[in-house]
Amino acid sequence: MTAEVQAQPAHTVITLDIGGTKIASGLAMQHADGTWTITRQSSVPTPALEGGPATLAALVAEAGARYAEARADGAQVVGVGVSAAGVIDTSRGVVTSATDTLPGWAGTDIRGALQDALGVPAYILNDVQAHALGEVTLGAGAPFSCALMVAVGTGIGGAVVMNHRVLPGPRGLAGNFGHMHHELANGFMCSCGRTGHLEAVASGYGIAALYGVRAGGVRVPGAAEVAQLAAMGNAVARTTLADAGAALGEILGGLTNAFDPEAVLVSGSVAKAGPVWWDGVRSGFARELMDPARETPLLTAALGDDAPLLGAAVGLSSYLNERN
Numbered sequence: 001m002t003a004e005v006q007a008q009p010a011h012t013v014i015t016l017d018i019g020g021t022k023i024a025s026g027l028a029m030q031h032a033d034g035t036w037t038i039t040r041q042s043s044v045p046t047p048a049l050e051g052g053p054a055t056l057a058a059l060v061a062e063a064g065a066r067y068a069e070a071r072a073d074g075a076q077v078v079g080v081g082v083s084a085a086g087v088i089d090t091s092r093g094v095v096t097s098a099t100d101t102l103p104g105w106a107g108t109d110i111r112g113a114l115q116d117a118l119g120v121p122a123y124i125l126n127d128v129q130a131h132a133l134g135e136v137t138l139g140a141g142a143p144f145s146c147a148l149m150v151a152v153g154t155g156i157g158g159a160v161v162m163n164h165r166v167l168p169g170p171r172g173l174a175g176n177f178g179h180m181h182h183e184l185a186n187g188f189m190c191s192c193g194r195t196g197h198l199e200a201v202a203s204g205y206g207i208a209a210l211y212g213v214r215a216g217g218v219r220v221p222g223a224a225e226v227a228q229l230a231a232m233g234n235a236v237a238r239t240t241l242a243d244a245g246a247a248l249g250e251i252l253g254g255l256t257n258a259f260d261p262e263a264v265l266v267s268g269s270v271a272k273a274g275p276v277w278w279d280g281v282r283s284g285f286a287r288e289l290m291d292p293a294r295e296t297p298l299l300t301a302a303l304g305d306d307a308p309l310l311g312a313a314v315g316l317s318s319y320l321n322e323r324n
């Protein structure tokens with residue numbers, strides 16, 4: 001083990017994944033065959049309610065702990081990769097905006113704090129972007145050089161990976177596939193404050209809202225409950241899932257025509273909504289694809305909880321390679 005570490009010191013990086021409830025971390029090492037392993041994995045609660053500075057301090061403390069463990073293992077740490085909740089300005093490593101799950105997180109200089117504390121380069125990606133980079137590089141059907149990923153959970157996020165790099169956009173917004181217009185969403189309120197966006201009918205809360213209107217004002221918590229009703233034969237729930245899936249599939253088909261990816265990956269809790277939803281997604285996707293793109297595979301994400309940690313490590317590694 002020691003000999004292997006000494007042979008590849010340049011590939012040991014600290015990787016962190018910070019969300020509203022926990023901070024996961026580990027030491028990531030790339031092997032000669034391109035695969036990665038993560039050791040020294042750890043998870044602590046995010047002190048989200050104590051505010052941005054306390055959350056940043058907890059993140060830096062976890063990075064410091066992994067740094068000490070790496071040194072104890074005889075490894076040389078060459079950098080820190082972070083998957084962070086919120087909209088991230090990756091060029092500066094600063095949180096541009098964040099939701100209420102992390103109060104006071106907006107404006108946080110993650111990169112500056114980590115570089116000051118550890119003296120090594122840090123690279124920060126938004127959590128969906130890190131997840132996508134992990135999946136596209138190491139997950140379902142990987143490796144792809146160009147792929148799109150959509151995460152359909154409570155909301156809808158996404159990321160564009162082109163030539164093995166996440167396209168962040170100058171404002172960190174690239175990949176917000178949920179905030180595109182779809183006619184099914186006309187009159188439905190989106191989390192961004194606008195109406196008519198895909199997320200308003202095709203995310204977890206959107207599917208619940210669409211079902212609620214169609215079922216005459218019934219309230220359900222989310223897509224999982226609509227999927228349960230569909231599985232029991234509820235016709236309104238079935239058409240709601242099929243239509244929401246088709247709307248998502250049509251948007252993904254249009255994006256495939258626009259970006260020409262090798263694959264489109266689907267992750268998130270709504271991806272477990274069952275065959276009625278998936279049939280809708282596939283049919284909507286197929287309807288929109290231009291002829292040269294019609295073989296583009298639509299895949300489910302495969303890496304699970306480690307995807308953001310791996311993606312943050314891959315992102316840092318690419319960043320370091322480009323600097324050298």
Ligand SMILES: [Zn+2]
Pocket residue numbers: 178179180190191192193194197199
């Ligand atoms: Zn929106």
